[in-house]
Amino acid sequence: QVQLQQSGPGLVKPSQTLSLTCAISGDSVSSNSAAWSWIRQSPSRGLEWLGRTYYRSKWYNDYAVSVKSRITINPDTSKNQFSLQLNSVTPEDTAVYFCARDNCNVGSCYAFFYWGQGTLVTVSS
Amino acid sequence: QSALTQPRSVSGSPGQSVTISCTGTSSDIGSYNYVSWYQQRPGKAPKLMIYDVSKGPSGVPDRFSGSKSGSTASLTISGLQAEDEADYYCCSYAGSYTWVFGGGTKVTVL
Numbered sequence: 001q002v003q004l005q006q007s008g009p010g011l012v013k014p015s016q017t018l019s020l021t022c023a024i025s026g027d028s029v030s031s032n033s034a035a036w037s038w039i040r041q042s043p044s045r046g047l048e049w050l051g052r053t054y055y056r057s058k059w060y061n062d063y064a065v066s067v068k069s070r071i072t073i074n075p076d077t078s079k080n081q082f083s084l085q086l087n088s089v090t091p092e093d094t095a096v097y098f099c100a101r102d103n104c105n106v107g108s109c110y111a112f113f114y115w116g117q118g119t120l121v122t123v124s125s
Numbered sequence: 126q127s128a129l130t131q132p133r134s135v136s137g138s139p140g141q142s143v144t145i146s147c148t149g150t151s152s153d154i155g156s157y158n159y160v161s162w163y164q165q166r167p168g169k170a171p172k173l174m175i176y177d178v179s180k181g182p183s184g185v186p187d188r189f190s191g192s193k194s195g196s197t198a199s200l201t202i203s204g205l206q207a208e209d210e211a212d213y214y215c216c217s218y219a220g221s222y223t224w225v226f227g228g229g230t231k232v233t234v235l
Contacts, residue, residue: 046128047171047214047226062222098170110159110218111176118170 002026004099004116012093012123018086021076022099022116029075029082030055033105037112038073038084042095053082089123096120129154129215129227136233137205145230147198147215153225155196159218162191162200164211165229171214175200202232210234 008020020038027034035054041047051063053073063071072085086093096118103113130148137143147160154160160178163171173182175191178198188203198217202209215227 046228047216049216049224049226052222064223107182108159108161108176108180110157110224111161111173111216112163112171113173113176113182115170115172 002101002114004101004114006097006099006116006119008119008121010120010122012089012121013125014090014123015088018084018089018093018097018121018123020084020097020099020119020121021081022083023079023081024101025080027101029053029080030077032056035102035104035109036073036075036082037100037102039098039100039112040095041098041118044092045095048095050084050086091123094121094123129217129225131213131215131227131230133228134231134233136235137202138235139205139207141205142201142203143205143232144202145200145213145215145232147200147217147227149196149198149217149225151196153196153217153219154193154198156220157218158193160191160193160198161216162189163214163216164209165214166211174213205234207234 003025005023012018035052037052038050070087075082099116100112101114135143158178162175165171174189178193179191190201212229214229219225
């Protein structure tokens with residue numbers, strides 16, 4: 001069974017970088033049949049897909065237009081995890097952040113079958 | 126992309142059926158059969174209930190069903206139970222390897 005465990009600071013200062021990690025158990029970040037996403041949720045913006053990373057003989061990333069200039073999602077194969085970095089944050093980036101995975105091999109490549117527990121990140125000085 | 130449009134709330138008595146609509150555009154729901162629905166309880170992560178418009182993941186009761194017509198998708202909960210009270214979100218693939226969510230619907234069991 002795939003499990004995702006998130007970690008990272010809950011408070012970030014404006015203009016700094018938000019960094020979160022999602023540790024994977026029960027699967028490999030290098031799987032050729034999975035994609036690893038970050039999704040956030042706030043009262044003002046609702047649920048918002050931010051981006052993903054996945055391996056198909058080489059590494060790929062896809063990012064939402066709304067954050068494309070500020071976001072980086074990286075795999076860490078040595079620790080079997082992936083990370084989110086969001087630069088130049090403002091209070092608008094305050095949200096609960098989730099990591100998630102699809103289920104290409106036995107389900108769908110277009111839905112989020114597995115979710116992390118969520119991390120509330122507050123942007124404030 | 127703009128968020129998908131859902132009603133703020135729906136309600137029903139135990140045993141009744143409720144349907145939640147999710148309206149998108151020709152760029153998302155209207156173009157792809159990749160609509161998914163999520164149930165979320167307070168303080169918890171969303172849980173997948175329906176994927177690819179009408180498919181149910183293992184372990185989800187078949188009281189939950191999904192459909193799509195044009196640019197509008199729907200989630201129907203038949204035989205409503207108290208445990209179904211939660212927030213529900215739709216999501217659609219929007220092309221160019223991006224996804225868009227709805228604003229959420231609160232289901233109340235009367």
